[in-house]
Amino acid sequence: xxxxxxxxxxxxxxxxxxxxxxxxxxxxxxxxxxxxxxxxxxxxxxxxxxxxxxxxxxxxxxxxxxxxxxxxxxxxxxxxxxxxxxxxxxxxxxxxxxxxxxxxxxxxxxxxxxxxxxxxxxxxxxxxxxxxxxxxxxxxxxxxxxxxxxxxxxxxxxxxxxxxxxxxxxxxxxxxxxxxxxxxxxxxxxxxxxxxxxxxxxxxxxxxxxxxxxxxxxxxxxxxxxxxxxxxxxxxxxxxxxxxxxxxxxxxxxxxxxxxxxxxxxxxxxxxxxxxx
Numbered sequence: 180x181x182x183x184x185x186x187x188x189x190x191x192x193x194x195x196x197x198x199x200x201x202x203x204x205x206x207x208x209x210x211x212x213x214x215x216x217x218x219x220x221x222x223x224x225x226x227x228x229x230x231x232x233x234x235x236x237x238x239x240x241x242x243x244x245x246x247x248x249x250x251x252x253x254x255x256x257x258x259x260x261x262x263x264x265x266x267x268x269x270x271x272x273x274x275x276x277x278x279x280x281x282x283x284x285x286x287x288x289x290x291x292x293x294x295x296x297x298x299x300x301x302x303x304x305x306x307x308x309x310x311x312x313x314x315x316x317x318x319x320x321x322x323x324x325x326x327x328x329x330x331x332x333x334x335x336x337x338x339x340x341x342x343x344x345x346x347x348x349x350x351x352x353x354x355x356x357x358x359x360x361x362x363x364x365x366x367x368x369x370x371x372x373x374x375x376x377x378x379x380x381x382x383x384x385x386x387x388x389x390x391x392x393x394x395x396x397x398x399x400x401x402x403x404x405x406x407x408x409x410x411x412x413x414x415x416x417x418x419x420x421x422x423x424x425x426x427x428x429x430x431x432x433x434x435x436x437x438x439x440x441x442x443x444x445x446x447x448x449x450x451x452x453x454x455x456x
């Protein structure tokens with residue numbers, strides 16, 4: 180009878196132990212499953228953040244590369260505009276130099292015309308004097324000398340007239356050259372102004388190119404940082420997800436053990452009840 184009671188007590192203790200261990204295993208299993216699910220949720224959130232960082236990084240790198248390409252194009256155009264500006268300045272300088280030469284030629288021709296006119300008037304005066312002297316000689320009955328003087332007077336008169344015509348022509352040429360000089364000066368100044376404007380525009384484009392290049396480099400750097408951060412977050416998400424899966428698996432196993440312990444305890448109770456009956 181004592182042995183029977185002892186065995187019964189031992190069985191009850193085993194049943195109680197199984198139930199306690201089952202409860203502990205169940206509690207631990209539930210806790211591990213909950214923790215694992217939380218880790219999986221956190222891993223999902225980290226994955227979303229990683230995707231956003233990846234997309235943002237890719238966009239920044241793309242924008243940066245576009246800015247760098249634009250900077251190269253603007254720099255090329257700046258060089259073209261600068262070259263055109265230098266050409267304009269050279270052309271303007273050549274036109275101004277030509278204008279100076281033409282102006283000098285105009286002055287020289289004007290001087291020549293004035294000298295011709297002065298010379299023509301002197302010739303005209305001499306011609307008149309000779310013709311008057313011829314008339315006087317003719318009255319003195321010296322026909323040969325009178326005819327000679329008359330002929331020379333007419334020659335000097337014609338020469339004076341031709342010199343006056345030449346002086347008038349030179350004056351017209353001088354005026355035309357002066358007008359041409361003004362036109363060349365105006366054109367030269369316009370070319371110089373255009374050249375200066377193009378050089379200013381070129382400098383502005385050069386500065387814009389440098390700004391674009393710096394902005395592009397910064398965007399590429401930031402994009403690469405975001406891509407690196409996205410990769411790091413993705414690795415963390417994978418680790419957290421793996422840990423969550425492991426915790427859920429461990430919790431499920433613990434719940435399985437708890438179910439087995441509870442089932443064993445229930446079976447032992449049923450056996451005990453059957454024996455008592």
